[in-house]
Structures are given as C-alpha cells and as structure tokens.
Amino acid sequence: xxxxxxxxxxxVQPGGSLRLSCAxxxxxxxxxxxxxxxxxPGKEREGVSCISSSDGSTYYADSVKGxxxxxxxxxxxxxxxxMNSLKPEDTAVYYCATSWRPYCGSTWFLKxxxxxxxxxxxxxVSS
Numbered sequence: 001x002x003x004x005x006x007x008x009x010x011x012v013q014p015g016g017s018l019r020l021s022c023a024x025x026x027x028x029x030x031x032x033x034x035x036x037x038x039x040x041p042g043k044e045r046e047g048v049s050c051i052s053s054s055d056g057s058t059y060y061a062d063s064v065k066g067x068x069x070x071x072x073x074x075x076x077x078x079x080x081x082x083m084n085s086l087k088p089e090d091t092a093v094y095y096c097a098t099s100w101r102p103y104c105g106s107t108w109f110l111k112x113x114x115x116x117x118x119x120x121x122x123x124x125v126s127s
Contacts, residue, residue: 002027003024003118005024005119006120006121010123010124012124012125013126014086014125017083017085020080022034030053033054033099034053034079034098035096035097036070036096039095040089046061046109047061048081050099050108052103053074054103059104063089067084081094087125088126091123091125092122094123098117
C-alpha cells in the first residue's frame with residue numbers, strides 16, 4: 001500500500017524557517033520523481049517544487065526560488081522541503097506527491113503529473 005506522510009508544518013514568524021518531510025512507503029522511491037504542492041484557502045493547489053530520481057534535478061516555482069530547497073534521501077525513503085525566509089503568502093497546506101515518472105519534466109507543476117498524494121501538513125506564517 002502506497003503511503004506518503006507529510007510532517008514538519010507549524011506556525012512560524014515571517015522570515016523564519018521550517019523543514020517539511022515526506023515519508024514514503026509501499027513503493028521504491030528511487031524510481032519516481034516527487035513533487036511538493038501547496039493549497040491556500042480559496043485557492044487552487046499549486047506546484048512548489050519537484051525533484052527527479054533519474055538525475056536529482058530540481059525545479060521550483062518562481063515564488064519560492066532562492067528560498068526553498070528540495071532534497072531526497074532514498075535510503076530513508078524521505079523527501080524534504082527546506083523553507084527559509086518564509087512569508088505570510090507561503091501560508092498553506094503543503095502536500096507531497098509521487099510522479100508517474102522518474103523525472104519531473106516541463107509540466108512538473110501540474111497535478112495530473114502525480115499519482116499518489118499525502119494528506120498534507122499545515123504551514124502558517126504569521127507574526
């Protein structure tokens with residue numbers, strides 16, 4: 001049974017940092033790209049970042065580039081999202097998801113590129 005479990009969310013002040021984890025099980029993480037998405041209240045779910053398994057290449061939304069870093073530890077079956085210099089507009093529920101493919105591709109930010117999803121973890125950036 002495929003499972004993705006996000007953790008590490010919480011309340012943080014603007015300018016602060018959080019590290020999200022996505023623990024996976026039920027499949028071989030080495031074979032698939034993993035994406036992070038987020039959804040703020042009243043908004044569509046949007047792609048934040050993606051990391052390929054084939055070559056480790058990474059992709060970021062313009063809104064988080066330079067502040068967020070995605071990484072993976074296949075031995076631990078876990079993918080991380082390090083979030084620095086957080087802003088109130090980063091407030092959302094963050095989800096990780098497994099791609100259908102080992103690479104992110106040019107449409108990595110689209111939901112249909114992903115097969116399995118976690119339940120999400122809340123990130124709130126507020127003073």
